[in-house]
Amino acid sequence: MTKVFDSGNVACALAVKDVGVDFVAAYPITPQTSVVEKIASYIAEGEMDAKYLPVESEHSALSAVAAASAVGARVFTATSSQGLLYMHEILHYAAGGRLPIVMANVNRAINMPWCLYVDHQDAVSQRDTGWIQLFAASNQEIYDSVILAYKVAEEVQIPVMVNYDGFLVSHSSMPFETLEQDKIREFLPALNPPWRLHPQWGGTFGNVTPSEEYVPYRYALTEDIKKAGDVIVRCSKEYERLTGRWHGGHFETYRPEGAEYFLFSMGSMGKEMEIAVDLLREQGIAAAGLRLRIFSPFPEEELAALLPTGAKLLVFDRNLVYGSAGGALLQLAKAALFNRRDSLQVIGISLGLGGEDLPASVLVAKAREMMEVCK
């Protein structure tokens, strides 16, 4: 185990190197750039035995890794914002093709107007593409989540997107620990896909299908992604036994003892929220932090089971669902609790768009505003 002090992007690149990826195709975009620069440099210096394909666009980057994945390679790409949007068509291909691709998405606001700073609109816009989406809030969690993502993707045959906030995490240096090769091999054996394309074996992949074949295929994807939440938690526990490192299951909860108000968020905001919870507790308010780690599949049953009687859920969305009151987490939380926990109050706001800064003092003020509405 080596202690490193470096940026979130380097934590991501190191994990990609350590898991033994065979093929990387990528197109640089702010704030993702240093991830793929670092990987290109590992390969050029002979520290990483993989093929790196520079491409002319994100659409081609994901197309290339999808093709490489279909012939049985362990693959990686990374992007942000407009790059992720440009991949949209191939996101569906990759998930429909049940390809165990891992991609990092360094969250950044969407144009126009042009903006380089963080929000989650890029990832939230890809909710219905059939990808698993994880959100990390520290450099250690990025490193560990990339390794976890391969484990999960290869078990459930669904691609995984590892999200983390642009600049606030991607360019912030923090201490983290890597993992020895033998431990990674124990956790993540060599890739052995159940099928793959091979020129000598013949066969086609993704050809025109009649509805009687298409329908069960689609339902299988939605059933399998639903089950993937538990797989992620099981694999996280296995990883914890190996490393002692734990970032939470479906959620990371903070000070839930006797809590009335649950401050629900995802990404780096969820880490700052812990400071906000401490401040609210000092003010005599029974607040708890609830940081979502798995955006897709959204843990509906787990959220319903986690909240105590009389709890009030305050949802902080770093994205917008245009025309609705709040963002995607608010909608998903309400849908999860409807019919399950109808008596609970759920209220939410969108904030922190385009890098609007969210220090704990702002989170406390916003939480108190929502508490007033709950009364």
Added chain:
Amino acid sequence: MREIRLHGRGGQGVVTLAELLAKAAIKTGLEAQTLPFFGVERRGAAVKAAVRLDHTPIKIRSQSYQPGILVLMSENLLEIGLADGLADKAVIIANAEKPLPVAKQQWLLDAEKIAIRNNLVFGGEPFINVPMLGALCRVLDLPFSVLEETLKEQWSEDKALPNINAAREAYDTVWDAGVPKEEKSNE
């Protein structure tokens, strides 16, 4: 927690300064975090970075508004630095010969001269980030040996040596200018 905010200009190595400070602090057993803020990245544009040091893991994921220490790579960054906020009892460390017109505790050094004396001139420009780092470590009471070790890890021996010498000179000669009286503007 100790929070330091550094103000410089693109190309002066402010982000490297922040990283080196954090790495030196970690060697003393502290937790550390750097958070650079990138505007429109152009050589010469004003840039800033925060460094946070604490005894427990750092949870903050937002910008720095009330740093206890403000580092100015040039005295003409004073207004920008003050506009971004300071803690009440903040200390300023500035690359300046004379005290800056603000009623704050100040530590000063002529970082350009130190860089020139120690051969840290590249492309005709003195590189002042390591002298500023030396001064900052002194004000933070970090032992020089820790800084020296950090610089040796950062660069090969021949490149590290002028940096260590410059850091040493800054560490030894940064001076306490006290709290000057704030200059009144002509009304």
